[in-house]
Amino acid sequence: MQENNPLTIERLPDEQERECRITSARQIQSLLREISENGLLAALYFDGTNDFIMTSLLNVDDKGLWVEQGVDMPKNRRIAESRAITLVSLLNQVKIQFSVDGIRAEIYQGYPAFYLPLPASLYRVQRREYYRLMLPLSERLRCVIPINQPQAGGRIEVPVMDISGGGVRLSDGEVRLFSKDNDIEFVLGQTYTGCQINLPEVGKINVTITIKSLVSISPKPGQTIKRVGCEFKDIDNASSILLQRYVTKMQRLKAGT
Numbered sequence: 001m002q003e004n005n006p007l008t009i010e011r012l013p014d015e016q017e018r019e020c021r022i023t024s025a026r027q028i029q030s031l032l033r034e035i036s037e038n039g040l041l042a043a044l045y046f047d048g049t050n051d052f053i054m055t056s057l058l059n060v061d062d063k064g065l066w067v068e069q070g071v072d073m074p075k076n077r078r079i080a081e082s083r084a085i086t087l088v089s090l091l092n093q094v095k096i097q098f099s100v101d102g103i104r105a106e107i108y109q110g111y112p113a114f115y116l117p118l119p120a121s122l123y124r125v126q127r128r129e130y131y132r133l134m135l136p137l138s139e140r141l142r143c144v145i146p147i148n149q150p151q152a153g154g155r156i157e158v159p160v161m162d163i164s165g166g167g168v169r170l171s172d173g174e175v176r177l178f179s180k181d182n183d184i185e186f187v188l189g190q191t192y193t194g195c196q197i198n199l200p201e202v203g204k205i206n207v208t209i210t211i212k213s214l215v216s217i218s219p220k221p222g223q224t225i226k227r228v229g230c231e232f233k234d235i236d237n238a239s240s241i242l243l244q245r246y247v248t249k250m251q252r253l254k255a256g257t
Contacts, residue, residue, distance in 0.1 A: 007043035007088040009050075010097055010125050013237070019245050020123045025062070028122055031096055032060045035089050042067065044114075046103075048084035051075075057089075058108050062118070069105070069112040076112070080105040085116060094251075098122035124248070132164040133247050143170055143209070143230075144196045158228070160197065165243055167209065167232050168197070173225035186211050186228050199246040205239035207232050 012020060022028060035042065036057035044067060045052040053070035060066075067087070069076050079085075086099040098119035106115045135141060141160040158170045172186065191210045198204045213229035235243075 007041070007090065007095075009045060009086055009088060010095055010123065012123065012125070013241075017123070019241065019248060020125050021121050022124055023121045025118065028098075028119060029060055029062060031091060031122065031124070032057060032065055032118075035091055035096065036060050036065070038091075040089050040091065042087050042089035044079065045086040045088070046079045046082040046084065048082075051078075053079070055114075058111075058113055060118075064115055064117045066106065066108045066113045066115055069114060076105070079103060079114060087116070095125040096122060097125065132162050133250055134162045135160060139200075139250075141197055141199070143168060145192045145209075146194045147192075161227065163197075163243070163247070165232075165235075165240065165247070167212070167230050170228040170230060171225060172228060186214060186226065188212070188214060191233065199242060202246040202249065203242045205235075205242050207235055207239060209233065 022031070036059060039056060042055050042057060043052045044055050053072065053075055055067045055070065058066040058068060070079075080103065082103060083101050084099070085101075085103050086097065088095065088097045090096070098121065100116050100119050103114050103116050106113050108115075141163065142157040143160050144155055144157050146155050158172060161169045161171050163169075188211055191208060193208045195207050195209050196204055197207065209230040210233055211228060212231045213227075215227040215229075216224050217227065218224055
């Protein structure tokens, strides 16, 4: 069951942990209420182990939250006696995770439930398979791809339509050429090393991309534009952290938080 459970506990390196941590009580309550109001499932881990039950949030107030008890009574008794509780859920394909010390069994509106104190912090973790950041024209990034003889400055700059921890989607409609080669053609399976994407106010990431999909569209008669799906290959930890920071920043700006 653990192998098929997407709500596993996330183990984050220190720097990424700082980036993903939310400490605002108002924002914590808002996220948990959204999970509750949408009836989303959550995994409740107990005893500081990988043992868990699937549950849902019944209600959230400014002091704590109520979750459903499981159907396994021995497990429910172990949970009520546990001092190490971790709850994991998904909200808009973003993993929400927090831990608290202490839990108690209660009756909530006539149903067996557990009451957890409101956490002092929680983690909002966006993995590449969870969230893809769509970029409006006003915030369009550019992927710099070395071609021909990179040491001589040969390169192209291609607009980025969306980006995630796993790759980017490019558009060849507005390619900037910095090369003698005026006939650039993307090919499925082709790999480009030494690519760079500048993330405003965050930093520049260095990536290797492989072309995974090509889709042609015709926005105007006689005009053909390709949407180029690219996968990052073996992205290094420093670039991964910068990318996580940028996606989180942009998501918060969109949410107005």
